[in-house]
Amino acid sequence: MLKPFMEKTTHKIRELASLLGTLNAATPAVAYSLTYCKRLERKKFLALIASDIDYEGKVTINERVREDLVWWKTNVSKGFSKIRTKKFALEISSDASLTGWGAHSENRSTHGFWEKSHEKYSINYLELLAASYALQCFASNLSDCEILLRIDNTTAVSYINRAGGIQLPHLSELARNIWEWCESRQIWVFASYIPSGENVEADRASRIKNIDTEWEISNKFFSKIESKFGPFSIDLFASNANKKCERFCSRFPQPNTKAVDAFTIPWSDKEGLYAFPPFSLVLKTLRKIIIEKAECTIIVTHWPSQAWYPLFVELQVSDSLILPPKIGMLLSPCRKKTHPLAARLSLEAANISGKLFRKED
Known part of the structure; x- marks a missing residue:
């Protein structure tokens, strides 16, 4: 029954309805197969509306629907479905x-x-x-x-x-x-x-609304940083909503995250590491880079009076990129909240290496 639909794109609605009847009857015996009936069912539904419920009307099989026909052709002969016990893991x-x-x-x-x-x-x-x-x-x-x-x-x-x-x-x-x-x-x-x-x-x-640790740099300013120091392959401090790389580490479990808590994985100097840590974690980030002798592009606040700032300067292997205060440079997850220090907060980006650290005697 599948073969004619694999060879031609236009069929009578009645023919598609007949195929669907057989496929739906087979779904209990072919695991996950119900998923691959829905596009076919919608195609029939729309075709019937267009033809004023005339099953002799025509329906065209597009590429998205054809994907499901290919799935059925591949799986129907080897199909099986386990008995569901409802013993949930x-x-x-x-x-x-x-x-x-x-x-x-x-x-x-x-x-x-x-x-x-x-x-x-x-x-x-x-x-x-x-x-x-x-x-x-x-x-x-x-x-x-x-x-x-x-x-x-x-x-x-x-x-x-x-x-x-x-x-x-x-x-x-x-x-x-x-x-x-x-x-x-x-x-x-x-x-x-x-x-x-x-x-x-x-x-x-x-309903958590405390977004004080979720600030991200806007794509416009991130592009400036990546063009100077990139490309980057992993964002060490991000969430699924504000990641700057496809691979990222998050604070809490997130879809597609590489790891929860970047400090629990090794920071290889062979990767393009990008880090915009929460301000309270800057020193911890610098220590991690030193301990693992990693190389990383990091964004920090341009605050020379901070206790960690001399260490940040010591580890630099590139000139800094200073980003002066600008409304819209830092974004909240919902993009509607302006950072409270936006009018006077400068950011500084640089490439740093833990291999440069020299422990004082």
């Missing part, structure tokens, strides 16, 4: 607010702020995205197991358990991303509704 709760997301599992909590691009989305989308982030934070090292997701949004629960939907493609594609991530690890998730009043830890984490 992990229970994760997640929540979203309009400002950020939170997650909790096994006495650990984490949170993050939404990027500017997320402001246009509904709370249903943000709840689904929060669930995705929670999985990536707490289950990235797991495989071949079942995980329980506890979510206080019925739409997010439905889209996860049904592996997507037809009428809201942006939600369906996000649910698809969750299941593709699970498929790559042979993880099976089940979403369960939890009343908001019981989702205390995740809800509290999603």
Whole structure:
């Protein structure tokens, strides 16, 4: 049945409906396959609307739909599906607010702020995205197991358990991303509704508004720094919302982070290390660079009166780049808050090396 759809792009809606009927009947026996029916179902749904519910009308298979047909062709002959025991290896709760997301599992909590691009989305989308982030934070090292997701949004629960939907493609594609991530690890998730009043830890984490440690340098000024000292391969102090490199270390568990707490991993001088540490961690950062004899591009406040400043100067292997005070140079996660010292705060960037440190006798 798949073969004609692999060879031609235009078919009768009736033919697609017949194929879908067979595929849906096969989903219990082919793990993760429900995910790869949703684009086909939406294609049929839209074609029927366009043809005034005439099953003899035409439907065109585009490349995105063809991807799912290829998946079915590859997997249907070797398909299997394990019996689900609901013996969960992990229970994760997640929540979203309009400002950020939170997650909790096994006495650990984490949170993050939404990027500017997320402001246009509904709370249903943000709840689904929060669930995705929670999985990536707490289950990235797991495989071949079942995980329980506890979510206080019925739409997010439905889209996860049904592996997507037809009428809201942006939600369906996000649910698809969750299941593709699970498929790559042979993880099976089940979403369960939890009343908001019981989702205390995740809800509290999603509403954290103290962003004093989350300041980032704007892309405009970062480009100046990277053009002088880069390229960089890892951002040592970041979050998923403000990272300057694809690889980054975070303070709390975050999606796609290389490590939680940059001080717990070695800082290789063979990598392009970029560090914009919180002001209170500058001395600790310099010590780490000295101990490991690492080389790193670091941004600090231009405060020569600070106790750590002479050490910063001693370790320099390049000229400094001074960034004078400028409104908009430092951004908050939500991009709406101006740094309280913006009008008088200068930043200084330099390439430093721990190999230059000479311990006094």
